[in-house]
Amino acid sequence: MGCFSFLKLMMFVFNGVIFLSGLAVLGIGIWVKVDGGSFVQILGAAAPQLMQLINVGYLCIAVGTFLLLMGFLGCCGAMKESKCMLLLFFVIILILFIAEVAGAVVVLAFSSVADIFIEHLKNWAVKTLREDYGRRDDVTAIWDTTMKELKCCGFNNYKDFNSSYFYQTHSQTYPTGCCLPPKHECLESELDSTKQGCLHEFQTFLSRNGKIVG
Incomplete structure (x- = not known):
């Protein structure tokens, strides 16, 4: 297996995990907002200390949607070798990186x-x-x-x-x-x-x- 094929496979695997994680988080967010009663019963019985999760349904939906988008762009871009998808994927990653660095500078310096x-x-x-x-x-x-x-x-x-x-x-x-x-x-x-x-x-x-x- 060539280096390019290996990188392509790793890109697909890691972004596949991100896609599935986003799907799970999105599902939890929708479940919390649509059927909060059953979620509270299950969570209360399994882990009472995590009951505060019922208050973050919209956050889960937003994060899950974002992860789905990132996973989709990474997976499809790698498999189809789409320059457009991969470029959009890396632009989003770059924006996040710059935002994190800027936030760190603000915390440390200002x-x-x-x-x-x-x-x-x-x-x-x-x-x-x-x-x-x-x-x-x-x-x-x-x-x-x-x-x-x-x-x-x-x-x-x-x-x-x-x-x-x-x-x-x-x-x-x-x-x-x-x-x-x-x-x-x-x-x-x-x-x-x-x-x-x-x-x-x-x-x-x-x-x-x-x-x-x-």
């Missing part, structure tokens, strides 16, 4: 951009905590997971929940993620004083791992 991003993130986060936490299941699930994984409470601190929908409808108590265990909900006097806001924990993570993330 802290002011990061500050602007954090300011916008702060406005959105505090708004969702006060208006949507406890009201919308998807927002509540995302925040519960974030506070659990980062071991934090609120965005700035626990006071983000003051006058919130959750605070007013739960007898002026704070959510589980802010409380000393094994409290389900708690008053201010029962809060875990060791927990900082999620912004502080996120900034700490970036300061320790910023270069790795970049």
Whole structure:
């Protein structure tokens, strides 16, 4: 087998895997959006810790469609030796590579951009905590997971929940993620004083791992 034939075969195999992966991700995304009830039952029984996947159906559809497109271009371009398909495939790969490099440069070199991003993130986060936490299941699930994984409470601190929908409808108590265990909900006097806001924990993570993330 010549070098060209070997490269052609490898191109077909790897892009075939990408195509099948895209098909699987797209199928999951469509399943989540069309028949969310059965998906929740199966996922809840098999892996309760992955229940947050029910909130990313549209993302799965978008990623799956993109992978299908890339796999199709790579496979057909390699098998048919189509210059047009292969050129489009490599142009997309090049654009992704440039975007990743640009993103890394922004993360590593332009802290002011990061500050602007954090300011916008702060406005959105505090708004969702006060208006949507406890009201919308998807927002509540995302925040519960974030506070659990980062071991934090609120965005700035626990006071983000003051006058919130959750605070007013739960007898002026704070959510589980802010409380000393094994409290389900708690008053201010029962809060875990060791927990900082999620912004502080996120900034700490970036300061320790910023270069790795970049």
